[in-house]
Amino acid sequence: MSQIVLEMSGICKRFGATRALDQVQLQARSHEILALMGENGAGKSTLMKVLSGVYQPDAGEIRLGGEAIRVHSPLDARKAGINLIYQELSVAPHMTVAQNVFMGSEPRGSFGRVDRKAMRERTQAVLDSLGARFGPDDLAGSLCIADQQQVEIARSLIHKSRVLIMDEPTAALSDRETERLFEVIRKLRADGIAIIYISHRMAEMSELADRVTVMRDGGYVGTLERSEADPERVIQMMVGRPLGDFYQHKSGRTPGAxxxxxxxxxxxxxxxxxxxxxxxxxxxxxxxxxxxxxxxxxxxxxxxxxxxxxxxxxxxxxxxxxxxxxxxxxxxxxxxxxxxxxLFLQLSALANTSMNVLAQNARGGVLQHKALKKLTEDAIKQLAVKVPGPDGIVGGLSGGNQQKLLLARWLAxxxxxxxxxxxxxxxxxxxxxxxxxxxxxxxxxxxxxxxxxxxxxxxxxxxxxxxxxxxxxxxxxxxxxxxxxxxxxxxxxxxxxxxxx
Amino acid sequence: MNQLFARLGLIRAAVPDAAALPAIAQENAMPSLTVRDVFNKVGMLPVLILMYIAFYFLTRYFSEDGVSNFMTMANSMNILRQTSINLVLACGMTFVILTAGIDLSVGSVLAVAAVLGMMASLPEHFPYLALPVFLIAGLLMGMLNGVMVAGFKINPFVVTLGTMTALRGAAYLFADGTTILNRDIPSFEWLGNGDFLGIPWLIWIAAAVVLISWFILRHTVLGLHLYAVGGNPQAARLTGIKVGAVLMFAYSISGLFAGVGGAMSASRLYGANGNWGSGYELDAIAAVVLGGTSLMGGVGTIWGTVIGALIIGVLNNGLTILGLSSFWQYVAKGIVIVLAVMLDKWRQQQATTN
Incomplete structure (x- = not known):
């Protein structure tokens, strides 16, 4: 009963000199959760932005229900039934849940009026189907993050989603909230929606995914069925090498005073x-x-x-x-x-790492650029940060490298x-x-x-x-x-x- | 089966392409990257140069004898002199805008400082203290803005809109509605009318203000703190930066520079009245924005502001030589500002997405 809903093949995308995607393929089926795994910078988000019309691919084909389509804008994608829920939520905090759900596609009554009643009722219906614990008239800003996420899910359901993409949806959730989200996701799967689930977390993959597609460095590594997808193997595919004992970092410590x-x-x-x-x-x-x-x-x-x-x-x-x-x-x-x-995203690695020790590296308030540069270079080397150099702008780095630079600032x-x-x-x-x-x-x-x-x-x-x-x-x-x-x-x-x- | 072959064919066709890609990418990457880097560094400089050349040909074309004075040393000096006051104000404005604020009051601060300084210069007052009066008046008014923005945490747009209006009134009141004239100002006559090494003092002063600003922004702890506060005030606080003190500094130095501008214009014209410097805040903001400084804070350089101020200076001068009415000059200036910033935005997008 599961059929191929979405097929992407040979997708290439480059930004200037860097190839962000190279011959990537992906298949999403109805009644199925596909986990898209890969390290930060592997190209998962770029691929999903191609799918949802934010980027245009340089080459490749997207087929929806067997028909080749071109997605020129997020609106196109939404019309085709492809919805993306971003890692960073985008609800308008001062508007009600119903207004958020229908934002940009408010139901019209007579004289072009917004039909508030229909809006509320349809929102309520969708919220019920999600098992939400809040109503259509609640202010979105008053909800916790997990509930705000449900508002976004509700938004995509209103638009008759065929493919729902979720980009690290549990990043900001507690375990209990995650459990509730999973229930919702399973419910959506039962309704026949093809779900693409992007995550880093191995446990979530094991719990949810029917199939796993792994990407690395902008390329397609492979797809595993649920039965073959043990964490060990997936991690190996993600990083290209086996990892040692992952969490085991506490031997030989003896606390002092x-x-x-x-x-x-x-x-x-x-x-x-x-x-x-x-x-x-x-x-x-x-x-x-x-x-x-x-x-x-x-x-x-x-x-x-x-x-x-x-x-x-x-x-x-x-x-x-x-x-x-x-x-x-x-x-x-x-x-x-x-x-x-x-972080100061628009500033350099140097500014970000040395911000706490500027006074120690200055004479009479005048910065000693050489000392700061050395300090930054040492930190970059010591923490193995991937950054073009001390002058590299931090906003363009991956999450892991940003975190290391932030850590470096405090270690300084x-x-x-x-x-x-x-x-x-x-x-x-x-x-x-x-x-x-x-x-x-x-x-x-x-x-x-x-x-x-x-x-x-x-x-x-x-x-x-x-x-x-x-x-x-x-x-x-x-x-x-x-x-x-x-x-x-x-x-x-x-x-x-x-x-x- | 056919389909399978077709696919195999596709894949086979795709492989050599893919293999060839890195080489091509690298060949293209090196020169295009450096060109882009340069373009990023120079910012709006090409616009300034193109405009300068365009005005040369325009003024030559429209002159009766086919000769243009536009590019002469004398006229270039003219442009610099006319730009000097705006540049001084724009440097102060750069500090404020870098902190994601705005200072609408600089024109009014300039007027109050100019009027107070001129009053001090009158023989019955303290003629030799005129210069410090300009500067201290400007500094105090800047600090007033700073206290309200940093201390009371009122939106800078609102604060400086208020002081812009109130100080404009104060300038008229101090001058009693008239113009204070004084032809005998030995203590600061040199500022607006003297030369040093063949270059007007106005230009030297503007250059000094630029250098000081550049030094603060590029080479001091305070400079980096300004960028930090503008880019992410929350992170700045959690990093132990005294956000209030940094804001206080930005508005104070903007006021101080407006005081310098007041001294420059009062000296040049041997007088001051309540209307001095009205509308200057907009030219200063335009220069900063043209220079690529983000109104969201945290991004920008003094170098950019210099170019922005020069663009406005060249535009004013060129249009005047062309004999365009001042009404048309406003229109042209507005269009150029918006076009230039659109260009800059496009340039920055190219830089970040590629």
Whole structure:
């Protein structure tokens, strides 16, 4: 009953001298989820932009339902029933769900009026079919990210989707939200829609995909049926070489003295947080999205104002009112939202890596370009960043390389405490494993590392001890052999009291 | 079966092509990349040069005796002198626009500074303190903008729209509705009328302002912080940059440079009134934007602003020599600004997508 809906063959696309796509092929079938896998920069997103009319291919053919089509614009694609849901959501926060769903194609009543009633009813119907927990009149901006994503899915369903492309849809979701999204995706598959699912995460591929197509360096590597697609093999196809033990980066560490202690720290969102972290320790901060992990990190770093509580570094009480105070004390914070809060995308690698140590590399406020250049080149070499040189503009780099440069900026201050917020989000597998290696090496050299992560295998793999947060408070701690996905999830969802056996 | 053969044929045909591709790509890549790099570096310079040459031929064609003075040393000096005040204001504006702000008040600040400085120069006041008065008045007004933008976090467009209007009124009030004239200004007469090494001081001052601005933006910690704050204020804060102080600096230096402009124009004309410098803010913004500085902040150079200011200067001068009425000059200037920025946008798109 599954038929070929979409067939792309021989797709080539080049930008100037670089070949972004070379003879790429892909087949999507109805009643099927096709996982499109590949490292960042492999060409997945470019291929999907060709399919959805954002780019025009230089060569190749797209067939929809057996008929060759040309997709000149995203509107063409939408008319043909091809919908793309981007990694970055594009809902208008100040408009209602119904207005968002029908944006650009509002149903018309008499006199060209917008037919609000039809709009609401049809939205409600689609939301029901998705099992959404919000209504058509809710403001899109008031919804959590997972729900906003459903708004986008609803938008594509209104347009009678035949092919639905989802670009890393779980990047910003917690595990529970991911589970709900998967249910929706399976439902859509049952309705006969051909789904192309782009992801880095091996677990998602195993759980969802009926077939897997792998790309590498702009080329087509191969397609595997579900039965043949074991993670090991897919990773090998993605990187072109086998990877060693992926998460295993914590052997041989012995935590030292207490480096950072937080006592009764609280704000409007964080309730009475107390914990300590030792030098040379990697402490995980787990919990659902919205549990207050980022907020706690921002409090410690001085990015938000605390209402009370104490912070001690190496046993000494410190006052942190703003990020600069924290930086002076050797606390570094690498934010989750790399592009929005971390990088200066329009500036060079040099500016981005040296931004925190400009004063140390200047005399009387005058920059010493040579020293900065050397510092940047060293960082690029040490972290194996792929960038044309210190003057390369950061906005054009892949997620993994951007993250490494951001990390380099914070390593430059020689931190005593390093807080990493979702350090591997949107980062390809190769860079991920390198980031784990860097974290391990930092801990070995005595840095206290706090790692916020929604990826449980990551937390378990790299952390010595895990604090779990729920609704603004630390609901429990697991360490040593007790660290498991189940234990963490239990603390993240249930009350801590009910949990202690 | 046929289909299969056809496919095999296709694939076979495609393989040599694909194999040949890298070689071709590399051959093309080297020269086209460098040309593009150069084009990226020079920015709007070609537009300036083309315009300069075009005006030469136009003025020659339309002159009665077939001779044009447009390219002479004297006229080129003229263009530079006429551009100098706008360039000084545009340098200040570059700082502000780099932080994703705008300073609409520079024309009015120039007027207030010019009026106050001229008043100080009157014999019954402090003639020898006139120069510092121009500068300090400008600086203080710039700081006023800075306090409201950085301290009270009010939108810069609104703040400077307010100060533009209020300070314009203040300039008229200080001058009491008249023009303050003073032919006897030994302490700063040189500024608008003297020469140094055969080049007017106006041009030297503008060059000095450009150099100072370039040095700050290119060679100081503060300069990099300006780009950072303009490009991503949130990230700047999380990096420990004092965003407020950086904004404060941008608006203060814009005010200071407007004060310098006030001194230049007051000296040149031996007088000042409430109407001085009205509309200058638009020429300054136009010069910055023509120079490729992004109104979104974080992208731009002083070098670009110099070229932008010169484009406007050449345009004004050329159109005047052609004898075009000032009404048509406005039209022409507006069209050139929009066309040039469209060109620049296209150029940047080429640079980023390729």
């Amino acid at each position: 207490v480096r950072l202690e937080v006592r009764h720290l609280h704000s409007r969102k964080i309730r009475d947080a107390s914990f300590a972290i030792h030098s040379g320790e990697v402490l995980g901060l787990a919990g659902l999205v919205g549990a207050g992990r980022t907020e706690l990190a921002r409090l410690i770093f001085g990015a938000d104002r605390a209402l009370g509580g104490e912070i001690l570094i190496d046993g000494e009480p410190v006052t942190i009112r703003e990020p600069l105070d924290a930086i002076k004390r050797g606390i570094a914070y690498v934010p989750e939202d790399r592009k929005g809060q971390g 201050i020689k931190p005593r405490v390093l807080i990493l917020d979702e350090p591997t989000r949107g980062v390809d597998i190769g860079a991920k494993s390198e980031i784990y290696r860097i974290i391990h090496e930092l801990a070995m050299s005595g840095v206290a590392v706090i790692c916020i992560s929604s990826e449980l295998p990551e937390v378990i793999g790299i952390c010595d001890r895990v604090l779990v947060m729920r609704e603004g408070r630390i609901s429990g701690e697991v360490s040593g052999a007790a660290v498991s996905q189940e234990a963490i999830m239990a603390l993240a969802i249930h009350d801590a009291a009910a949990q202690t056996h």
